[in-house]
Amino acid sequence: NAGVTQTPKFQVLKTGQSMTLQCAQDMNHEYMSWYRQDPGMGLRLIHYSVGAGITDQGEVPNGYNVSRSTTEDFPLRLLSAAPSQTSVYFCASSYSVGATDEKLFFGSGTQLSVL
Amino acid sequence: AQSVTQLDSHVSVSEGTPVLLRCNYSSSYSPSLFWYVQHPNKGLQLLLKYTSAATLVKGINGFEAEFKKSETSFHLTKPSAHMSDAAEYFCGGTYKYIFGTGTRLKVLA
Numbered sequence: 001n002a003g004v005t006q007t008p009k010f011q012v013l014k015t016g017q018s019m020t021l022q023c024a025q026d027m028n029h030e031y032m033s034w035y036r037q038d039p040g041m042g043l044r045l046i047h048y049s050v051g052a053g054i055t056d057q058g059e060v061p062n063g064y065n066v067s068r069s070t071t072e073d074f075p076l077r078l079l080s081a082a083p084s085q086t087s088v089y090f091c092a093s094s095y096s097v098g099a100t101d102e103k104l105f106f107g108s109g110t111q112l113s114v115l
Numbered sequence: 116a117q118s119v120t121q122l123d124s125h126v127s128v129s130e131g132t133p134v135l136l137r138c139n140y141s142s143s144y145s146p147s148l149f150w151y152v153q154h155p156n157k158g159l160q161l162l163l164k165y166t167s168a169a170t171l172v173k174g175i176n177g178f179e180a181e182f183k184k185s186e187t188s189f190h191l192t193k194p195s196a197h198m199s200d201a202a203e204y205f206c207g208g209t210y211k212y213i214f215g216t217g218t219r220l221k222v223l224a
Contacts, residue, residue: 033212040124042205042216043159058211090159092212103149103161104212 002026006091006107013081013114021076021110023091029105031094032074033058034066036087037109043090049074081114088112117142117210119189127221134178134193136218138206141187147209148189150180153217154202162204165189176200196222 007022033048045058049068065077091107122137140146150162163174170182180191201222207214
């Protein structure tokens, strides 16, 4: 039972490069989201999706794109990396949002450095 | 909309003494709130979740939180700290699953 799988675990980019962080879940969860974690700023929501074909912006969406073509996958794209995007990125999923017994399942994170 | 504010970025307690991590919320409707914990170099784990069934919520590892509407608070407590409680704790709300800025708990021997 894999849960939420993020790849890669570590990545170094040069300013201006593009890349995609992969996230996949095998729990048939409708809700998926991306966060970045920075010291002193907690977890900030980048983008989220409530189902295939549906995405929306979170607190800090600038510089990031997402798409949700399948229930399982929710990739995060950096179009032109900037040093300010150096962070630890977490993908998370949940069967739904707001149900009393629901919780977020997190991936193990991707540590991204932009030079 | 909904937001949360964690009032302390760092809290230090001695082993065996009570823990209090403070969280205030702002919500235009009845909120659903949670606490997550992140141990060093580990993933995030749900401690407990409030969904209006009961104002005192018991979680894992002896933690509990009390929802106080009059104070718009959802503070996390534990009667006696253990060394293994040293971690970062995040309060949040299920509206878009927004998290607070975190409180790093240090437990002194």
